[in-house]
Amino acid sequence: MMGWLDFLFGKKVAKTTFVEAYEALFAKNIPDQRPISQLNFTVLDTETTGFDVKKDYIVSFGAVKVIGYRLQLNQSKEVYLNTPIQKADSLKVHEILYPIEISPLRDFAEDFLHYVGNDIIVGHHICFDLGMLEKLLKQYGLRNLLNPIIDTQALAMRLEKGPHYDPRMGKRGEYALDALCERYGIALDDRHTAAGDAFLTAQLLMKLLKLAEQKGIRTYGELI
Amino acid sequence: MSNVIVNRVKEFLNRFPPFHFLDEKTLMAVAKAVEVRYFGAGEYLFQKGDPAQDFFFVLREGSIHLIDQEDKGEKIVEICDEGDVFGVLALLGKRPYILNALVKEDSLVYAIPVAIFEKVLQENSRVSLYFAAGFASGQVVVRRDLSQGQKARSELKESSQDNGLLIFTGQSDMNFSKDVLCVCQGTSIGDAAKAMAEKGVGSVVITDDRKFPVGIITDKDLRNRVMAKGLSYEVKVEEVMTSPVITKRKDAGFAHLYLTMIKNRLHHLIFTEDGTVQSPVTGILSDHDILLSQGNSPAVLINALMNTWEVSEMAKVRDRAELLLKYYLENEVAMDFVANIISEINDIIIQRAVQLAKQKHDADHPEAANVKFCFLSLGSEGREEQLLRTDLDNAIVYEDVPAENEAAVRKYMLLIAEEIIEILLACGFQACPADMMANNPEWCQSLTQWKRYFSDWILSPNQKALMHATIFFDFRPVFGHRPLSDAMTEHIYQEISGKSVFLNFLAKNALLNPAPLGFFKNFIVEKSGEHRDKFDIKLRAMMPLTDMGRLLVLSHRVVGINNTFKRFEKIAELEPNHRELMLEAGKAYEILMRMRAIEGLRSGSSGRYIQPEALGKLQRQLLKNAFAPIDELQQVMRVRFQLDYFNS
Numbered sequence: 001m002m003g004w005l006d007f008l009f010g011k012k013v014a015k016t017t018f019v020e021a022y023e024a025l026f027a028k029n030i031p032d033q034r035p036i037s038q039l040n041f042t043v044l045d046t047e048t049t050g051f052d053v054k055k056d057y058i059v060s061f062g063a064v065k066v067i068g069y070r071l072q073l074n075q076s077k078e079v080y081l082n083t084p085i086q087k088a089d090s091l092k093v094h095e096i097l098y099p100i101e102i103s104p105l106r107d108f109a110e111d112f113l114h115y116v117g118n119d120i121i122v123g124h125h126i127c128f129d130l131g132m133l134e135k136l137l138k139q140y141g142l143r144n145l146l147n148p149i150i151d152t153q154a155l156a157m158r159l160e161k162g163p164h165y166d167p168r169m170g171k172r173g174e175y176a177l178d179a180l181c182e183r184y185g186i187a188l189d190d191r192h193t194a195a196g197d198a199f200l201t202a203q204l205l206m207k208l209l210k211l212a213e214q215k216g217i218r219t220y221g222e223l224i
Numbered sequence: 225m226s227n228v229i230v231n232r233v234k235e236f237l238n239r240f241p242p243f244h245f246l247d248e249k250t251l252m253a254v255a256k257a258v259e260v261r262y263f264g265a266g267e268y269l270f271q272k273g274d275p276a277q278d279f280f281f282v283l284r285e286g287s288i289h290l291i292d293q294e295d296k297g298e299k300i301v302e303i304c305d306e307g308d309v310f311g312v313l314a315l316l317g318k319r320p321y322i323l324n325a326l327v328k329e330d331s332l333v334y335a336i337p338v339a340i341f342e343k344v345l346q347e348n349s350r351v352s353l354y355f356a357a358g359f360a361s362g363q364v365v366v367r368r369d370l371s372q373g374q375k376a377r378s379e380l381k382e383s384s385q386d387n388g389l390l391i392f393t394g395q396s397d398m399n400f401s402k403d404v405l406c407v408c409q410g411t412s413i414g415d416a417a418k419a420m421a422e423k424g425v426g427s428v429v430i431t432d433d434r435k436f437p438v439g440i441i442t443d444k445d446l447r448n449r450v451m452a453k454g455l456s457y458e459v460k461v462e463e464v465m466t467s468p469v470i471t472k473r474k475d476a477g478f479a480h481l482y483l484t485m486i487k488n489r490l491h492h493l494i495f496t497e498d499g500t501v502q503s504p505v506t507g508i509l510s511d512h513d514i515l516l517s518q519g520n521s522p523a524v525l526i527n528a529l530m531n532t533w534e535v536s537e538m539a540k541v542r543d544r545a546e547l548l549l550k551y552y553l554e555n556e557v558a559m560d561f562v563a564n565i566i567s568e569i570n571d572i573i574i575q576r577a578v579q580l581a582k583q584k585h586d587a588d589h590p591e592a593a594n595v596k597f598c599f600l601s602l603g604s605e606g607r608e609e610q611l612l613r614t615d616l617d618n619a620i621v622y623e624d625v626p627a628e629n630e631a632a633v634r635k636y637m638l639l640i641a642e643e644i645i646e647i648l649l650a651c652g653f654q655a656c657p658a659d660m661m662a663n664n665p666e667w668c669q670s671l672t673q674w675k676r677y678f679s680d681w682i683l684s685p686n687q688k689a690l691m692h693a694t695i696f697f698d699f700r701p702v703f704g705h706r707p708l709s710d711a712m713t714e715h716i717y718q719e720i721s722g723k724s725v726f727l728n729f730l731a732k733n734a735l736l737n738p739a740p741l742g743f744f745k746n747f748i749v750e751k752s753g754e755h756r757d758k759f760d761i762k763l764r765a766m767m768p769l770t771d772m773g774r775l776l777v778l779s780h781r782v783v784g785i786n787n788t789f790k791r792f793e794k795i796a797e798l799e800p801n802h803r804e805l806m807l808e809a810g811k812a813y814e815i816l817m818r819m820r821a822i823e824g825l826r827s828g829s830s831g832r833y834i835q836p837e838a839l840g841k842l843q844r845q846l847l848k849n850a851f852a853p854i855d856e857l858q859q860v861m862r863v864r865f866q867l868d869y870f871n872s
Contacts, residue, residue, distance in 0.1 A: 028659070031642050038649055062226055070335075071260040073233060078226030185285065189235075195226035203332060206262035210330060213264070 015141030022113040026146045030118075032221030036209055039220055041066040041150070042119040043205055045197040046129045053131040057081075061108070062195025063115065064202045066122075069209070071202055077115060078195040079103050109140050120224075121147045124177045124201045148224050152201055155208050156180055159215065180204055230255050233334065236284065240307040242351045243282075250344060259335040260284075269325035269333070270311060274540075275547050276319060278828070279335035281311045286331025291324040298324075400474070400495070400509040406431045407461060409438065413450055414457030416441060427492050427508070430465050435504040437494050439465030473499035474507050483564055485511060486526060522548065522565045529572045533580065538573055539651045542613070545569050549611055550825050559814035563787065567608040571702050573651055574599065574618075574644070578703045581643035585636065591629070592636035597622035598704035599644070602660060606698040607770070607786045611821040614830045615656045616648055617695055619667040621674050621708045630670070637668050660695055671708055675715045682719045685729040693730065694767075697774055700786050717781055727779055731865035734771035737764055739855035758833035761820050765847075768854050769813045772861060789813045802860065809857050812850035819847065 015023075030039070044063035050056035063077045082102045103111075112133070123129050126149060134145055153175045157165050173179055181188050181200055184207045188200065209223075217223055234255035237243040243251060259279065263269060263286075270277060272293050283304050290302040290310060301323055304310055311325060344351055406429045407416050416428050420443075430439040441461060449455070449464040470488055472481055474495040485493050495507035511523060525548065528541050545566060552562045578599050586593040603617035604610040620641055625633050641662035649655060662668050669677070677696075681689040697716070701709035720726060773791040785794050792810030796803045824831025839847065861867070 031646065031663075033643065034646055035650065038646070062228065064226070064229065069262040073230055073258045073260070074225055074256055076226035076229045078228055187285065189232055193228045195228035196232070199226075199229045199232065203260075203262070206332075207330065210262065210264040 013139060013141045016110075018110045018113055019137075019141045022117075022142070023146065025118040030120075030148070030220050032219060034220045035218055036213060036220070036223060037068045039067070039223075040117075040119040041122050041202075041205065042116045042147075043122040043198050043202040044116075044126075044129060045123055045194045045201060046132055047192070047194045048132055051128070053128070053135060056132070058132050058136060060194040061112070062193065062198040064195075064198050065119070066202050066205060069206050071206075076195065076199070077111075078193075079108055079111070081105060081108055105136065106140070109137055113137070113142070116145075116147060119147060120150055121145065122150045122152060122201065122205050124152045124180075124197070124204070126151045148220075150205070150223070152177075152180070152204050152208060155212070156204075159208060159211050177201065177204070184208075225256060233258050233260075237282065237334070240282070240309070242309070245348060245351050246344065250348070254336060254340055254344065257337050257340045259337070261333045261335050263327040263331050263333060265327055265330055267327045269327065270321045271324045272321055274321050275544060276321065276338075277311070278338050279311070280309065280338060280341070281325075282334045282336065283308050283310070284332040284334050286327065286333075287329040288331055288333075289326045289328050291326055292322075293324055303328075400507050401425075402507045404429055404494075404505050404508045406435070406437075406505055408433065409460070409462050411461050412458050413441075413446070413455070413461055413464060416461050417446060417457070427510070428461075429469075429494060429505055429508065430461050430467075431505065437469050437471060437496060437501055437505050438462070439467035440469050440492060440494065441465045442491065468501060469494050471496045471499060471501050473497075474509075481509060482522070483561065485509070486522065486565070486568055522569070525569060526572060529569065529576065533576070535580070535647050535650050538576060538647075542569065542573060542651050546612075546825070549821065553818055553822050553825070559817060560787065560789065563608055563611065563817070566611050567605070570605060570610065571601075574601065574648065575703045577644045577647040577651075578640070580647060581640040584643060585639055589632070589636040589639075592633045595622055595625055595633050595636075596705040596708065597637060598701045598706060598708040599662065600699040600709060601702050602699050603695045604698075606695075606700040607788055608700070609787060609817060611817065612824045612831060613651075613653045614824075616645065616653045617656050617660045618662045618702075619660070619669075619696070619699065620662040621669065621671055621712065623705070623708060624670050624672050634665075634668070638663060638665060641668050671711060674712055678712065678716050679719050682716070682723060682726045685726050690729060690733045694733070694771060694774070697778070698770075698786060713783055716778075717783075720778060721781075727775060728865050728867070730771070730775045730778070731861050732867055734768060734775055735858050735861060735867065737768050739765075739768065739851050739858060759836050760832060761816060761823075761834050762830075762832040765851065765854065766813065766816050766820070768858065769809060769816070772809070772857055773813075775861070789817075805853055805856055805860070808853040812853050815846050815850045819843065 042063055042065055044061065046058045046062075047060045048056045048058050058081050060081065061077070061079045064071050064073075065075045080102050082104050121130070130145060130149070134142070137145070156175055157167060157170075161170075167175070177197065177200060178188060181204060184204060186200060186203045186207070189196070212218075212223065230252070234251055237255060237258075238251060243254070246254065269281065269288065283306060285306060288304045288308075288310070289300050290304065292299045292301050302308075302310070311321070405419060405423050405425050405427070407419060409430060409432055411430075420426070420428050427440055427442045429437050430441065432438050439462065441464060445464055445466065450457075450459070455464070470484065470490060471494045472484060476499065481493060484490070491511045493509045494505060495509065497503040497506055525541050525545055529538060532538060532541075549562065549566060552565075582593065598621050600606070600619045600621060601617070602619060604614070605617060620637055622633065622637055645655070645661055645663045655661065660667060677692075681693050681696075685693070699709065699712065769792075770788045773788040773795075776795045777785060777791045780795065780798050782791070782794055782798075785791050789810040792806045792813065796806035796810070799806065819834065820831040822831070823829075823834050836844075
């Protein structure tokens with residue numbers, strides 16, 4: 001409870017040990033020449049109560065890891081959160097089909113930082129998810145996520161239209177996750193779960209990375 | 225784990241045989257173990273002759289061709305699409321693949337671990353029948369969704385020969401020529417060549433008047449040293465022969481002979497009566513003799529490594545070496561032989577990595593590239609004991625340069641170090657979690673700085689210094705200018721002499737983990753965490769032995785012996801009154817290494833944690849015997865270094 005009050009009154013929050021452990025992972029940068037096949041990616045997605053970072057909260061979180069064009073199912077994650085406001089409506093939309101266990105926020109924060117480590121974080125329209133996650137992590141003393149970031153939306157634009165493309169010029173929805181999955185032949189089975197979308201995004205990422213390699217983008221330095 | 229994702233994979237598998245034979249619970253377990261892989265068009269999932277992977281495959285999406293590669297050309301045997309199961313040789317008998325799997329369109333593939341499916345095969349007769357039917361008739365097991373009917377399947381011709389691991393199993397297999405072509409010194413090259421042609425052999429041994437060997441000439445020598453140079457055929461053989469020659473007794477033991485050839489890169493090894501050049505020739509062993517009778521042999525692997533500059537190819541060879549290792553371990557091949565072979569393969573990969581790094585960067589740093597340096601392996605790799613690709617521990621030492629050049633030289637050294645590490649990671653080695661690697665600026669230093677480090681550790685041995693000592697004192701030069709490494713060794717002995725307090729500290733450190741004597745009454749297992757109820761064979765049994773081996777070697781000022789078991793053998797020589805104990809300690813270490821490597825290969829891990837219940841009776845007995853000398857040795861150390869009076 002203290003954590004929440006401190007947060008609301010803008011008091012500086014002491015760093016928890018798991019935040020310190022997380023930050024220590026970034027003492028060393030990923031070398032520029034490391035090939036794409038040797039990079040570790042965490043692909044994630046969140047489902048939220050709405051689209052306002054200030055007011056809304058994360059309801060569920062899903063993630064998978066991709067290393068060397070491989071994704072191990074037993075390393076996937078799916079968490080339902082004990083958010084301050086549980087909107088019944090939002091749960092209805094997301095159609096959670098499986099018996100779920102609700103995780104306390106603190107456990108989630110610790111697990112999450114341990115899970116992502118110093119991986120490259122990937123997501124579709126990732127800025128929003130990062131904003132939500134950082135808001136949640138702030139109460140445990142984390143200022144910012146330090147990981148390198150890849151937005152699959154931006155990566156797709158870069159690969160299809162070149163690095164100087166202005167997204168405002170394109171058709172509306174051309175780079176939405178659904179549209180891209182369709183374009184790249186990824187089967188859309190059940191959308192609108194965080195884990196399901198993370199899984200789709202991971203498949204999209206692997207396709208885009210292969211495409212990038214064909215275009216001569218082969219290393220971490222060239223990718224980021 | 226995410227239920228949403230696992231369910232999605234499960235639903236997909238459930239549409240296809242043999243998965244739809246499985247009950248809900250089993251299918252769930254299979255789905256959880258799936259690895260999703262993505263391949264671009266033009267890549268191969270496996271190629272004919274590759275060793276079986278630990279997975280078989282189900283195509284989720286895309287298109288993959290199974291192709292038979294024949295002398296005349298390629299023949300498409302099967303075109304796989306959604307739901308097809310392929311690569312099942314891995315599941316059935318773990319034989320090498322007999323077809324190429326070529327990705328025609330970008331493909332998403334579900335890789336299913338063989339380990340999890342083996343159980344299914346045993347328990348579910350319908351599934352095993354499904355596989356057996358396809359396999360027994362020599363067909364590729366590829367089936368379509370049942371609702372679409374059976375796909376026409378083309379028959380394979382005779383299933384190809386099992387060209388798996390054919391290696392020497394004993395001395396009896398060693399073929400060599402007893403009838404050696406020899407000529408006397410003073411013979412002309414022309415006459416020597418004539419004799420070779422008449423006999424149809426590729427080499428001739430040159431002997432003196434007592435019939436003792438003094439040199440050798442091979443086909444290649446005739447080409448390179450005679451014809452290419454335009455020498456007259458009248459020139460005497462001694463002017464072009466390779467001399468002196470390396471000789472052995474023919475009964476020196478296969479492992480020893482083979483290693484001599486590999487280490488010295490010899491194509492021919494000459495046998496003499498007493499093994500020295502001071503006795504008559506009795507036979508000759510050529511690498512051709514060895515190659516003829518071997519498939520996946522060390523020589524073949526090393527040869528493959530020496531002939532490639534492709535990192536991906538190097539990684540493949542290293543994977544094949546793992547199969548060889550498994551075979552050796554299971555067949556109780558002598559540990560020093562196994563460790564030597566694997567170290568040699570690792571060393572060549574490291575040497576290649578350094579050369580590749582230099583090729584890439586030297587042109588941009590012409591001055592720094594001329595500075596002499598030496599790439600050092602540390603820790604278990606330094607001791608030539610690293611069988612599995614566990615952590616990389618290494619460092620760079622470079623010669624001292626004028627202060628104004630230091631920054632540029634350092635930059636270059638770190639640049640190539642970074643490159644080397646990346647190549648090694650791509651070859652399947654693991655990064656050192658404590659960052660004791662050459663690309664860490666702290667461990668990429670000039671000779672002077674390294675001397676300073678060692679002096680510090682020796683003069684003020686705190687806990688951290690001791691931790692460093694256990695890794696850095698086992699350094700071994702792998703590539704580059706060896707005198708730099710020799711200078712480090714010499715410096716260490718200089719610093720240690722007269723400062724026995726350092727050895728006392730090392731001794732204290734070596735006794736931190738008491739021998740696990742309670743093992744069989746009450747297992748000393750990890751109390752918590754991921755490895756609960758498992759026995760830490762590295763910390764509990766191996767480390768005490770490596771630590772004591774190092775301590776004894778340092779106290780006897782022995783140079784150049786890095787293997788823990790060889791160290792104990794040497795100490796057995798130096799301390800006749802403890803001879804039995806030292807030899808036992810060495811043997812114990814070999815047993816522990818073998819057990820750890822077998823466990824690592826079995827579980828795909830570092831093999832460090834062993835489950836006591838999972839051990840067979842014989843293994844338990846072996847392990848128990850291995851613990852006894854640890855305890856005895858620790859007591860000897862306690863008295864020798866007066867640890868009961870030594871406090872700090």
